[in-house]
Amino acid sequence: MKQKYQYQVIIDDIKSKILSGEYKILEKIPTESALQEAYKVSRHTVRKAILELSNEGFLRSEKGSGTYVSNEYKSIPKGDSKNKTIGVITTYISDYIFPSIIRGIEGRLNEDNYSLLLASTNNDVDQEKKALEMMLSYGVDGLIVEPTKSNLYNPNIAYYLSFKEHEIPFIMINAYYEELDVPFLCLDDVTSGYLATKELISKGHKQIGLISKMDDLQGKFRMKGYIKALGEAKLKFQPNQVFSFSTETKPDLYTNLKDFLSDNRDFFTAIVCYNDEVGLVVANLCRQLGISIPEELSIIGQDNSYIAKNANIKLTTLTHPQEQMGYDAADKIIKFLQGKKNLPSEYYYQPVLIEGETVKKLEEDVQKSTN
Numbered sequence: 520m521k522q523k524y525q526y527q528v529i530i531d532d533i534k535s536k537i538l539s540g541e542y543k544i545l546e547k548i549p550t551e552s553a554l555q556e557a558y559k560v561s562r563h564t565v566r567k568a569i570l571e572l573s574n575e576g577f578l579r580s581e582k583g584s585g586t587y588v589s590n591e592y593k594s595i596p597k598g599d600s601k602n603k604t605i606g607v608i609t610t611y612i613s614d615y616i617f618p619s620i621i622r623g624i625e626g627r628l629n630e631d632n633y634s635l636l637l638a639s640t641n642n643d644v645d646q647e648k649k650a651l652e653m654m655l656s657y658g659v660d661g662l663i664v665e666p667t668k669s670n671l672y673n674p675n676i677a678y679y680l681s682f683k684e685h686e687i688p689f690i691m692i693n694a695y696y697e698e699l700d701v702p703f704l705c706l707d708d709v710t711s712g713y714l715a716t717k718e719l720i721s722k723g724h725k726q727i728g729l730i731s732k733m734d735d736l737q738g739k740f741r742m743k744g745y746i747k748a749l750g751e752a753k754l755k756f757q758p759n760q761v762f763s764f765s766t767e768t769k770p771d772l773y774t775n776l777k778d779f780l781s782d783n784r785d786f787f788t789a790i791v792c793y794n795d796e797v798g799l800v801v802a803n804l805c806r807q808l809g810i811s812i813p814e815e816l817s818i819i820g821q822d823n824s825y826i827a828k829n830a831n832i833k834l835t836t837l838t839h840p841q842e843q844m845g846y847d848a849a850d851k852i853i854k855f856l857q858g859k860k861n862l863p864s865e866y867y868y869q870p871v872l873i874e875g876e877t878v879k880k881l882e883e884d885v886q887k888s889t890n
Contacts, residue, residue: 525560529568532558535648537577537588538655539677540684547585548578604634605852606659608650610642610667615796616824616841617665620692623845624663631853633660640667642735642766644674651678655685661852662689663845668766669694669736688855690862692848694736702851704844707867708737711837712744714872715791715819718835720752723881724789724817727760730776730801731793734765738793741821745791760787772797777804784810788817788881795820795827798834802877813879823873835875840868 536542549557554565569586572578579589607624611617621637628635636659638650647667654662655678662682667673673696682689691703719727729745732738742761749756762779764772780801792798798820805812812818812832820827822839840847847866854860 525558526564526567526571529554529558529560529565530571533568533572534577534656535652538652538681539675540681541677542588544588544590547587550585602632602634603660603856604636604657605849606636606638606654606657606662607664608638608640608647608654608662609665610640612637612639615794615826616822616839619825619841620665620845623842623847624849625845626842627846627849627853633849633853642667644668647673648675648678651675655681659687661856662687663848663852664689664691666691666694666696666736668734669696670739671734673698688852688862690848690851692844695865697736702862702864704848704851704863704866705868706737706839706844707869708740709744709747711821711870712741712791713748714744714837714870715741715821716745716748717751718819718872718878719789719791719817720748720754722789722817722878725752725754726786726788727754728762728783728787728790729760730762730764730779730790730797732765732769732797733763738763741791741793773800773804776800777808780804780808780810784808784816789878790816790818792818792820794822795824795834795836798836798877799826799830799832802830802832802834813877817878819878821870832877833875835878836873837870838873839870844868 533542533548542548551562551565551569555562558565569578569580573580576589578586580586605628607621609617609621612621625635636654636657638653640647640650644667676696676698679689679696679699679701689701691701693705695701695703695705716727727749729742731742746756762776764775768775790801792801798818801818802812805816810816818834820834820836823836824839827834827836851860851862855862
């Protein structure tokens with residue numbers, strides 16, 4: 520079992536280096552002796568790994584010369600012109616707005632009989648790496664990606680460059696990697712955060728908190744909109760009014776938000792939430808803490824998600840294109856592959872406020888008391 524494990528590790532590692540472009544097409548890889556030393560294994564184990572990679576089309580050996588990266592793996596298996604495959608990588612599949620986005624993608628792909636190869640990352644860069652390797656190995660004709668932890672440095676940049684080198688078109692949705700020059704379709708998150716905050720300000724609120732997710736670009740931009748609206752209203756930005764969380768701390772969101780609300784219940788009159796999911800967590804916590812919504816605290820979500828539409832409280836929120844974004848992303852990839860249109864460099868959908876029952880207009884005496 521140990522020998523098999525070592526042999527698989529070598530296969531996976533060499534394959535990753537080929538797919539990411541570290542080992543380039545037709546380039547000679549390290550010698551068997553060098554690989555044996557690098558992986559601390561026997562020559563037999565190295566040869567087994569090389570043989571398997573050769574059988575898969577990733578390597579080719581030339582007697583007396585060495586082992587080279589094959590150009591055959593580029594065509595594994597792309598299918599024929601009548602049955603092209605578009606890869607789709609999202610952070611999540613069954614949660615929040617993602618089923619609607621995927622439904623939009625599927626709807627457009629079905630119109631032209633394109634197949635879909637779906638993967639999710641759970642907003643984890645290691646899982647994103649595996650998903651990208653799968654897409655490259657399969658030989659997808661195009662790719663739609665929702666970036667993983669888009670506000671942080673991404674160690675998988677080389678894979679995206681490899682897609683460019685292989686001339687496989689891809690487009691990003693919801694966010695993008697700022698290190699890369701890539702086409703994308705996004706909600707205008709700065710405007711979403713701005714409109715949410717401005718709505719509360721227009722109702723007389725001056726002590727406005729913010730709950731934001733800071734490892735994703737959406738959170739960064741929605742916070743930027745929040746700060747912009749405060750600045751226009753000449754309201755001071757106060758760091759203690761901001762509660763931030765990340766993918767790793769999200770499992771503790773309920774507990775941590777409970778402490779945040781308890782500590783600040785007499786300070787805030789309103790809170791801008793990162794999205795509807797967070798907005799409903801706040802609503803549930805307020806019920807538990809005896810904080811009346813919107814009489815004591817106004818809250819506003821973002822994204823107009825299905826969970827907000829089906830909640831027992833009508834959340835004030837802002838729109839997100841969801842299904843339309845998925846449809847448009849697939850449409851642009853298909854038209855590019857058909858030679859009908861170039862991919863856009865960038866496109867922003869504009870959010871629209873949807874009034875609910877979670878925002879209250881403050882009376883003048885309440886506004887004065889919060890100054």
